[in-house]
Amino acid sequence: MENSALFWALLVTAFILISSIISHGRSMKAFIKSDAFKQKLDNFKKSKTLKTVIMLMAYVAASSSVLAQEAEIAEEVTVSFYTSEKIYVLLAIDITLVLIMVYQQIFFSKLINIDKKEEETVQVEAYVKQTTSKISNILTDAVPVEEEKNILLDHEYDGIKELDNNLPPWWKYGFYISIAASVIYLLNYHVFKISPLQEEEYAINVEEAEQEVQAYLTAQALNVDENTVVMLNDASDISDGKILYDKFCIACHKEGGAGDVGPNLTDDYWIHGGRINDIFKVIKYGAQNGMKSWKDDFTGVQIQQISSYIKTLRGTNPPNAKEAQGELYMEETTTDTLNVE
Structure with missing residues (x-):
């Protein structure tokens, strides 16, 4: 302003x-x-x-x-x-x-x-x-016209005579300033290394930008990925996951995860693995069997909520459930969980 x-x-x-x-x-x-x-x-x-x-x-x-x-x-x-x-x-x-x-x-x-x-x-x-x-x-620092005869040179071409005038002061002092600037530049960047060179400055800027992005993602809890995801047990997270599932996933997996175009999500058989990390990964990146990638539609937290809700569907036995697909997955005895209150 x-x-x-x-x-x-x-x-x-x-x-x-x-x-x-x-x-x-x-x-x-x-x-x-x-x-x-x-x-x-x-x-x-x-x-x-x-x-x-x-x-x-x-x-x-x-x-x-x-x-x-x-x-x-x-x-x-x-x-x-x-x-x-x-x-x-x-x-x-x-x-x-x-x-x-x-x-x-x-x-x-x-x-x-x-x-x-x-x-x-x-x-x-x-x-x-x-x-x-x-x-x-x-x-210009040029000699007056009436005194030009004193600075005439012997060189002449096609009737044009050459004068031995001084260099224009603005050009001369500009040249001196450029020399001084080059010395200062050399000492600053290459001798004392007070300021970083262009490549170093670029690397510093990239690193600072990455730190800012990471800090933002951490603050917004958006840095959840397939390697860091854990099961959410809080009722509000499970409820949010169900809302997202009913809005976006029910078309292929039916209500309650019974399975339709997509596989049954309530049994112990999984095509791409039954761990919370595997479910998160399939939702995020999609799969070759027609499952689309949702990484551009959901945040990491939202995918975590959907994955946690799907994990709660195990053994619910909904009506008209689709036959089992994939390999048998036995739930691990110890599971990393995150209680959010």
């Missing part, structure tokens, strides 16, 4: 900033085209730097429509999954828009005051040149 609120707050902020930039850009566009601004320009010498400022302002104003289109696209693709990654992206967008708006305001302010004293105009030109130079150094 907190991520949702932050996500929408950042999104609304982004749209407000975009709207402000568009509105400001339109104002600058109108101002640049106005007679008042043209009059200001006529009063001063139109330097190359000043023309650059004007072109930049016109570009910012013209980009308003592009920002509007981006806002519409952002609104269409916005989804309701408030992940941390999307929140960070929106935060970065908001910060960028704030910087654009501040930078736009500074230039607009300089243009409005362009008809002040001549020394102030010089300051505007110097400010623009200094700012442009800083941005250029950060992004």
Whole structure:
């Protein structure tokens, strides 16, 4: 819920900033085209730097429509999954828009005051040149065009000459950061082994997941299988087993286990064994004689209840019982039982 609120707050902020930039850009566009601004320009010498400022302002104003289109696209693709990654992206967008708006305001302010004293105009030109130079150094670190003759190389092909410019700082420092990251990675994963490698992390995650599943099954008493099942003697368990038997098993084994399509469950002869483990296994996995597998329909506890109920049918001799099938099974003298109260 907190991520949702932050996500929408950042999104609304982004749209407000975009709207402000568009509105400001339109104002600058109108101002640049106005007679008042043209009059200001006529009063001063139109330097190359000043023309650059004007072109930049016109570009910012013209980009308003592009920002509007981006806002519409952002609104269409916005989804309701408030992940941390999307929140960070929106935060970065908001910060960028704030910087654009501040930078736009500074230039607009300089243009409005362009008809002040001549020394102030010089300051505007110097400010623009200094700012442009800083941005250029950060992004490219390239030599100014008027000084390119000093870094020309002898290599030339098809009239194209090669310059010996420095590598862009963003690329160079990015490369240095990647080297530092690789050293940290090596020390972390292979030298000091603070963090596990991918295969080890996968094995740990699998083991933790298995432990969680086992804990859940234990808590829910669903981890009963053919190896751990024991006879239930509690009346409620036998009653629950009878309800399940009457609903799902009576069609093949008849009421009271007399046998029909399936074998008689009340005598001492069993096709697949008469132990509680054998009965549980046949119900769970089925048999080749037509008995289906019920492991996807019943939990381990429910199969245990049905098996326990079937064990109580021994010797009840229901009417019209089916003839014996399978091998004689003699009940063991000691049987593991579980009394549930």
